[in-house]
Amino acid sequence: MGGPLNNADRSPNADDHSVLQVTGLSRHFCSGVHRQTVFDDLSLAAGRGEVVALLGASGSGKTTLLNLISGIDTPDAGSVCIDGIDVHAVGEPERTLLRRRDIGFVFQFFNLIPTLTVGENIRLPMELLDTDARQARQRVQQLLGQVGLPAVADRYPETLSGGEQQRIAVARALAHRPKILLADEPTGNLDEDTGRQVFGLLSDMARHHDTTLLVVTHSPPVAAAADRVLYLRQGGIHAA
Numbered sequence: 001m002g003g004p005l006n007n008a009d010r011s012p013n014a015d016d017h018s019v020l021q022v023t024g025l026s027r028h029f030c031s032g033v034h035r036q037t038v039f040d041d042l043s044l045a046a047g048r049g050e051v052v053a054l055l056g057a058s059g060s061g062k063t064t065l066l067n068l069i070s071g072i073d074t075p076d077a078g079s080v081c082i083d084g085i086d087v088h089a090v091g092e093p094e095r096t097l098l099r100r101r102d103i104g105f106v107f108q109f110f111n112l113i114p115t116l117t118v119g120e121n122i123r124l125p126m127e128l129l130d131t132d133a134r135q136a137r138q139r140v141q142q143l144l145g146q147v148g149l150p151a152v153a154d155r156y157p158e159t160l161s162g163g164e165q166q167r168i169a170v171a172r173a174l175a176h177r178p179k180i181l182l183a184d185e186p187t188g189n190l191d192e193d194t195g196r197q198v199f200g201l202l203s204d205m206a207r208h209h210d211t212t213l214l215v216v217t218h219s220p221p222v223a224a225a226a227d228r229v230l231y232l233r234q235g236g237i238h239a240a
Helices: 062-070 092-102 118-127 133-146 162-174 192-208 220-224
Strands: 020-031 034-046 051-055 077-082 103-106 180-184 212-216 228-233 236-239
Touching (some): 034 077, 062 077, 062 180, 092 103, 103 162, 118 133, 118 162, 133 162, 162 180, 162 192, 192 212
Parallel strands (some): 051 228, 180 212
Antiparallel strands (some): 020 077, 228 236
């Protein structure tokens, strides 16, 4: 599973007040003789329990930024620190552990595993961290109550509506108590009213669990409900 992450892996530039600290991030892609700059010296920070909405045109690099923050992709320059740990300064085993332990994901298309029950889907992040089985079951029931679906643990995702599936995806993302929640268009596959309800639930639960939420969205109502709105354009971050 990889070795423990500790203070030796902390960046000397990490801001003690920010759970997420992105500094001087650059990312380029090459296709033949063409070089495309996605980011150039991009920086941002987010505090514990803060809800930050990230807007930008299609192709501006919003999903690429989430991939860099989670360590799925590697920057050409700069650093990403989560609670002081430099994501790209540790080895792949430690980076995998950091993702399992400190990051939660919510996607546009739910990404629930259809062959697992709702309860099994929510338990999965905890099982990857060897959480005690009894504690995991209790956590599942607690989360199902919080998302307003207390009686669906034994049902399969396909028996639920789209809005209900996204509520389960929110519960799964928070099951292991991550420090950061990355949401990529979490309401994009829902109608406007359901999307507003789901984002309200997502942001309320992130604040309740003291989890930093960074949400990529095209929805003005979703952005308006965030604590702060940032725009990604021309390779940089701009405040609203």
